[in-house]
Amino acid sequence: MKHIPFIDLSFQTQAIYKSVQKEWDKIINSSSFVMGKYLDDFEKSFSQFTAIKHTIGVGNGGDAIELTLRSLNLPKDSKIFLPVNTFIATATAVTRAGYDVRFIDVNKDDGLINFENLFSNKLTNKSCVIPVHLFGFMVDVSLLKKNLGKNNKIIEDASQAHGAKFNNLPPGTHGQAATYSFYPGKNLGAFGDGGAISTSLSSVEKKVSLLRNYGSIKKYQHDIVGFNSRLDPMQAVVLKEKLKHLDKWNNIRRQNYKKYRDHLKDMEHVELIEEPKFSQSVFHLTVAKVKNRENLIKYLDKNKISTIIHYPVPLHKTKAYKNYNFKKGEFKNAEKMAGEILSLPNYPGMTNQQISYVCEKINNFYNN
Numbered sequence: 592m593k594h595i596p597f598i599d600l601s602f603q604t605q606a607i608y609k610s611v612q613k614e615w616d617k618i619i620n621s622s623s624f625v626m627g628k629y630l631d632d633f634e635k636s637f638s639q640f641t642a643i644k645h646t647i648g649v650g651n652g653g654d655a656i657e658l659t660l661r662s663l664n665l666p667k668d669s670k671i672f673l674p675v676n677t678f679i680a681t682a683t684a685v686t687r688a689g690y691d692v693r694f695i696d697v698n699k700d701d702g703l704i705n706f707e708n709l710f711s712n713k714l715t716n717k718s719c720v721i722p723v724h725l726f727g728f729m730v731d732v733s734l735l736k737k738n739l740g741k742n743n744k745i746i747e748d749a750s751q752a753h754g755a756k757f758n759n760l761p762p763g764t765h766g767q768a769a770t771y772s773f774y775p776g777k778n779l780g781a782f783g784d785g786g787a788i789s790t791s792l793s794s795v796e797k798k799v800s801l802l803r804n805y806g807s808i809k810k811y812q813h814d815i816v817g818f819n820s821r822l823d824p825m826q827a828v829v830l831k832e833k834l835k836h837l838d839k840w841n842n843i844r845r846q847n848y849k850k851y852r853d854h855l856k857d858m859e860h861v862e863l864i865e866e867p868k869f870s871q872s873v874f875h876l877t878v879a880k881v882k883n884r885e886n887l888i889k890y891l892d893k894n895k896i897s898t899i900i901h902y903p904v905p906l907h908k909t910k911a912y913k914n915y916n917f918k919k920g921e922f923k924n925a926e927k928m929a930g931e932i933l934s935l936p937n938y939p940g941m942t943n944q945q946i947s948y949v950c951e952k953i954n955n956f957y958n959n
Contacts, residue, residue, distance in 0.1 A: 592948050594895040595936055598776050602940025603840065607832040614828040626804070626821060633827035634787075636834055640754075643763045643789040645796035648822025649803050652750045652772025655786040656684035656721065658820065659746050659768045662798035665690065666717050673721040673748075674704040675905045676925040680772070681723060681748050682906050690719075694907050694915065699924040701867055702878070702932075703730050706738070716742035724752035724762060726901070727778070727844075727875035728866050732757060732765040746770060749789070751875040753779040754841045758869060763789040773822075773830055778844070778873050779837055781826040840939040844874040847937045847946060851877055854950035860957045864932070876901055877937040882957075884933055890956045896949055899934045 618629060634646040649655050660671070671685045675694035685692045696708040704722050714720075720743065722730040729752060736745060745766025749755070752762055753771060763769030771777075773785035788799050800808060806817030848863075855861050860882040866872040878901065881887055891898055905925040907915050935949060 592895065592945070595897065595941075595945050595949060597897040597899050597934070597936050598938045599940060600775060600780070600938075602938070603780075603833060603836070606836055607829065610832045611829055614832075615825055618824055618828070623824060625824070627824055629824035629831075630822055630827045633822070633831040633834075636831050637787060637789070640834055640837070641761045641763065641769075641789050643761060643769070644791045645789070645793070647788045647790075647796060647799045647803065648827060649786045649788065649799070650820035650822065651680075651784040652748075652770060652774065652786040653680035653684045653687075654803075654818070654820040655770035655772070655788050656681060656746060656748065657688045658799045658802045658818070659770055659788050659790075659795065660685065660688040660690065660719070661802055662795045663719065663744050663746075663767060665719060665744065669717040669719060670712075670715075671719045671721060672709060672712065672714070674702075674723050674725070674925075675907050675922050676702055676902060676928060677723045677725060677748070677906070678750070678902065679906060679909065679911060680750075681721060682912065685721070692912070692915070694905075694917070694922065696922045697725075697925050697928065699927065701728055701864060702726065702928055703728060703867070705924065706731075706735065709735075710738055714739060714743055716740055719744040719746065721746045721748050723748040723750075724755060726864065726878055727751050727755055727873040729755050729757040729762070729870035729872065731867070731869055732762075736765045750774075750777065750786075752873060753777060753875075754837050755873045756871040759871070761789075763791065767792060768795050773826070778841060778875050779830060779833055782829050783823070783826055785822050785826045785830065787822065841873040843939045843941075844877075844937055845872070847941055848874045848877050850943065850946045851879075851935060851937070851950065854947065855879065855953070858954060858957065861953060874937060877935045878932050879935060880928070880931045881933050881953075882931070884931060887953070887956055888933065891949075891952055894952045896952060897936065900929075900932060901934050903929055905929050 749762035750772035
């Protein structure tokens with residue numbers, strides 16, 4: 592068996608390469624390198640895909656969160672609540688925007704934000720919650736909204752949930768906006784960095800459109816102090832072409848997950864994390880809780896299988912947030928998960944033979 596990478600993008604790239612090259616030639620010949628038609632076309636296509644009115648393309652997923660926060664005009668002493676088990680960009684976007692980050696523990700079964708822990712905090716009308724649709728699983732945002740005050744804000748971090756739904760509704764339905772990263776390894780990934788905000792609120796769309804482009808809609812007319820965070824038209828072309836295949840590719844990820852589940856269901860030392868019943872997930876990641884993880888990783892690597900841990904260090908224990916004030920045991924679920932979860936390869940183009948081989952080697956590790 593050849594090396595099995597954690598992710599292989601060649602299958603997706605080959606499917607869109609000719610169409611992308613044709614559109615790139617048009618961009619190069621017209622010198623349309625910033626904003627313009629190609630970005631507009633992708634934004635319209637993504638809005639149609641999500642059934643959310645507005646899409647605003649930005650530089651990356653972190654900027655998507657920060658600019659959305661800035662568009663809500665929250666008081667400067669607002670507290671922003673988010674799960675402690677997520678990629679650090681969710682938190683740094685809050686810090687960069689000048690707000691107080693408040694970490695919340697996660698559920699021990701699925702790794703999503705723990706509502707009991709969240710609601711034990713004093714959520715005032717200055718509070719905003721950023722639920723993260725981790726692993727491609729949807730958070731129960733309708734229940735979250737039901738238990739929040741009418742003035743609380745919700746920004747859904749959907750960077751691992753392109754095409755996911757909750758009760759047939761997409762991210763951004765229940766809150767002020769959903770934010771996306773188009774990092775290459777995402778379900779919908781560019782050939783570099785990229786991000787977007789999905790919102791039904793015209794006020795958010797107008798403010799973010801200003802913020803991403805130096806506070807300007809019309810050249811040399813600057814209404815506010817803004818940023819340079821525009822989705823590149825050449826990346827917009829890639830994303831528009833990939834979007835045509837996304838439902839099919841998400842279904843492949845789902846089928847791959849089911850094959851893993853069938854192979855691993857009887858293994859004593861491996862527990863595959865299951866999607867919540869209400870979530871129509873897109874399986875950005877296939878994650879298992881495993882015993883003797885470090886030695887398993889070494890064994891799989893020796894057998895040419897790459898794995899990753901999402902995430903090895905909960906955010907309250909990173910150097911970036913070393914001054915965060917927390918109590919011992921406050922994030923017990925996240926800390927436990929960080930010590931036992933392992934993400935297995937799952938991507939469009941992965942073969943049944945490869946999945947069987949990965950599971951065979953996991954079985955061999957625990958039974959030899």
